[in-house]
Amino acid sequence: MNEQHNPWFETTVQQLNDPQNQRVWSVIVSLFGDLAQDKGARISGSALTRIITPMGIKPEAIRVALHRLRKDGWIESARSGRASVHYLTEYGRNQSAAVTPRIYERRAAAPGDWHLLIAEDGAGQATLDEVLLLSNYVAVNRTTALGHGPMPRNLDDLLAAGVNSMSVPGWLKARLFPDHLQDACAALQRDLQQIAPPPAGLTPAQTGTLRTLIVHRWRRVVLRHPDLPPSFHPEDWAGEACRALVFQLLDRLPQPELSALDAQTE
């Protein structure tokens, strides 16, 4: 069965595609995170192919990427008659779930609930390095980490200070939001702004293609900068504008049922 011809769909896929950064395994991770993250969720090989090939990715490249993801323990595959089905392993689901709250958070970070952890010069930095492995911390300088959420326990070697206001210098904004990230973010904003409202009549697979592309572009921005309140943003930071555009578009492209994706294959 051929996909429905839809000029809006083809234009939009081109606008969202980022051929420079199209690692197929990473696209598949975005796809499973968005469409089939729940335990028990399975996607057939043919649904995968129909979602991904419109991005200009060949079936052979999808097979290679699936092989790699199986080897890395992210995905398992099974046979169902003549068809193959793929699903996240428990490890894959956990990895995916770990970043889901940040990717799908609709509101920008609030200024409250932040703390600073400060180490002694020299020896104390080892303790700080451990803290910085946690996703809710960013490095301010060699001896200072900024984090949010509850204050950690058992950090006897660090000065821990709950913070109720912050004034952020330029060097720290530049450190947390480097130029290449600002550029990627501005490019995403430009691309999202050019997209016309989705027409009626998209197939479930086309919706899957578009959602995967949007989430894939967005996660490459949102997961590469810390989730910090507006006072930390450089002037002209497009991240929050992107966030609004991303969810405006996702809301117009509701997640297709997995059964609807598979129904197309029959």
Add this chain to the structure above:
Amino acid sequence: MNEQHNPWFETTVQQLNDPQNQRVWSVIVSLFGDLAQDKGARISGSALTRIITPMGIKPEAIRVALHRLRKDGWIESARSGRASVHYLTEYGRNQSAAVTPRIYERRAAAPGDWHLLIAEDGAGQATLDEVLLLSNYVAVNRTTALGHGPMPRNLDDLLAAGVNSMSVPGWLKARLFPDHLQDACAALQRDLQQIAPPPAGLTPAQTGTLRTLIVHRWRRVVLRHPDLPPSFHPEDWAGEACRALVFQLLDRLPQPELSALDAQTE
């Protein structure tokens, strides 16, 4: 005229005296700060002698110290008939006034109203060094200063964070309250605890001697550590116990009128 013989006075002077650290000019600075800090306040040479000599300091040493304080711009001296009078210069009054609030503060520092200033590694430390010249800041490490009071302006190079709670590690307590300070403080506490309540009938000069000794010992402790809330104190820190004992004793030895000190000379 001879001073009244008073065994309690002699014992107490011995308990409070710290012959190892008896720089006479510094004792005179404590004396003026306590008894004659106001503009226009003057102390006669004979009153000075009667207040200081019971500490075991010879009149010749007082003359040498006064000479040094005049040379350094702290004190001026004048003749009044056959008698000499001494008073703080404007510079001396300002120096004295700058530390008076901390010496005479009856309450320990409160935990509120603190902020951290954090510099970039390397270049940013120069800005921090300027901040650390201010009396309301202490260094936490090479890139961090802790201060209280209103947040400074024009510190664009520093991350400024208002703080609402702090948990203080051992290395920072040891840095802010080093052993020699803890020892001096414990010794003062011991000495103050041994003093019996003052009897009636002390002369104004005797009261001046005792107040000067108490303030002199206390300022050498209180001005050598930052004024920080209890969570910063090492275990067994005697500073707040000293503070309570100091004001208990000073309240029982009310400041003598300068006219009463001079009346004794006639």
